[in-house]
Amino acid sequence: MTHRASAPLRRWRMPAILGTAVALTAAGALTTQHTASAASFNQVGWATQCGGTSGGGSAAPVTVTSASALISNMQAGGSRVIRVSGTINLSGMQKVAADKTIIGVGGGAAITGGGLNVSKVSNVIIRNINFRNWSDDAVNVEYSTRVWIDHNSFTGGHDGAVDIKRASDCATVSWNRTFGHDKTFLLGHSDSNSAEDSGKLRVTYAYNFFDGSNQRHPRVRFGNPVHVVNNYYRNVGSYGVASTQQGCVIVEGNYFENVADPFHRGEGSSPAGALVARNNHFVNSGSGQSGGGSCRALGYSLGVDSASSVKNTVMNGAGPGKI
Secondary structure (H helix, E strand, O other), X not given: OOOOOOOOOOOOOOOEEOOEEOOEOOOOOEOOOOOOOOOOOOOOHHHHOOOOOOOOOOOOOEEEOOHHHHHHHHOOOOOXXXXXXXXXXXXXXXXXXXXXXXXXXXXOOEEEOOEEEEEOOEEEEXXXXXXXXXXXXXXXXXXXXXXXXXXXXXXXXXXXXXXXXXXXXXXXEEOOEEOOOOEXXXXXXXXOOHHHHOOOOOEEEEOOEEEOOOXXXXXXXXXXXXXEEOOEEEOOOOOOEXXXXXXXXXXXXXXXXXXXXXXXXXXXXXXXXXEEEEOOEEEOOOOOOXXXXXXXXXXXXXXXXXXXXXXXXXXXXXXXXXX
């Protein structure tokens, strides 16, 4: 299978992408699926399914500069587009209500100390924020659907950067940078949670920059299919991707550089899941471990960039300040 080389990045002001019409909300969410085979900053993957993810949609944006203002707006009822300006220090995990877009202003917006809890809700977008030094998780998603986590950075936290678990479904984690951190992206919290998680936990991880972070990029239980596509892994400490406990992960078109263990099946006490590897690019890296069967069909169409072009594309586009 041959992929076209990556075309230049395309910005939100574009009214269409390679002939595919799109409708953009004030929060920058697509209402139609992007299918071009070149990287863009548009919403792709599982977050476009289950009815799509628009967050606060066209609600008039409100700018917040304090923890109290952020909390009151993201916990309010109804649709809201919340612009985070400057650095906001949170205490503990703070609830995010449904139909919210939380988006940083410029490249310097930051949330420190605590994290965002997306629990028992749907239709949430979190974009363009530097998460630092959180005390629990930076972003926790549980019992929630239609979630898009995009163009953030994560460093120096206590536990997970983005944990998605407990029957959550239809989420995309895209264009984020993780560095100076251990446990990155967990998908599925327990081997014993089959009753809730089987048939759920369908997540796309696309165009993320794993920059010297250690493990869980992602670590998967039950999700089938999980799509790990066009990410750049550099100097990863422990391992890249792990498929465990009835999970099935498609690892496609990624660039691995100085990664001894790019992907494998099983992790810790969790039994091996299935892993399908195709068209990845390796530089001074191991070859990875695949097998265990075929994944279910993806619920969307997504063009995949040539893996050899992904390093440049992701380095130029991942993290806050790029949208």
